[in-house]
Amino acid sequence: MSSAESTTDRVARADRLAPAEVAEALALARLAGDADGADPFDEHTLLRLRDPEAPAVHLTARAADGTLTGYAHVDTSDPAGVGAELAVHPAYRRRGTGRALARGVLAAASGPVRAWAHGDHPSAAALAVDLGFTRARVLWQLRRSLAAALPAPRLPDGVVLRAFRPGADDEAWLALNTRAFAAHPEQGRWTPADLRARLVEPWFDPAGFLLAVEEASGRLLGFHWTKVHERPGSARIGEVYVLGVDPSAHGGGLGRALTTAGLAHLRDARGLDRVMLYVDESNTSAVALYERIGFARWCGHVNYQLG
Known part of the structure; x- marks a missing residue:
């Protein structure tokens, strides 16, 4: 406004x-x-x-x-x-x-x-x-240099990473997204139409949509969907677009491993030197995770409410 x-x-x-x-x-x-x-x-x-x-x-x-x-x-x-x-x-x-x-x-x-x-x-x-209006919510944009060292991703035993397969993984991913973001006011309500709208965007790259899969069963446990912003006249920047972990897989280090794997993809496969992400100020555990791996606050976005 x-x-x-x-x-x-x-x-x-x-x-x-x-x-x-x-x-x-x-x-x-x-x-x-x-x-x-x-x-x-x-x-x-x-x-x-x-x-x-x-x-x-x-x-x-x-x-x-x-x-x-x-x-x-x-x-x-x-x-x-x-x-x-x-x-x-x-x-x-x-x-x-x-x-x-x-x-x-x-x-x-x-x-x-x-x-x-x-x-x-x-x-x-x-x-x-x-x-x-009253100030109801703050969404932080955090940024990190990809020139700085990245910790090696350490996946839990029995978990492997692979790329998202459009059409084949849609339903399973939507179910996982709903579980991972059950309390989120926007992300947890994604529909098939919401997913399809993004899969046809020019920026979509399945190779940068990483899925953590239980090797024995094929069950999806988590994901890191990356994005690259390219705008004429501006430097390219990567984004931790959406990162989620099934509640049943919390506590095993999967979120940290997915984060670093996605950052490595943006640096090594896409040739980027910086990355950003958005996180709710109230999600203190996520803010702490990102700050531990080198992210710092860049700017805030404020949600105002009336009624």
């Missing part, structure tokens, strides 16, 4: 965007991300923005000459409340555009609202307080 003073921009509401409007919103998001040092929309929002069938409310703000000055995405698919993210063009800030979009989000919501402020920008915090 972004705060501002007065505005002449016009805010419109739509249930769908034309392809040209989607392209405008994505371009605006890139400009905002470059200016702020943190992209304004997470992957979930970007996937839904590009999907014409995804139920959502789209709010657009335009200057008198038609320039897109702000965009807000309101996810209406969750019966427990709506999720919202918004961005304002860097050249059109301090005109009230962020506030107008935020009020549009509240008008579109029929229940509680959850809004992410990526990068924990001070103006977002100010606007959230003004509108009655």
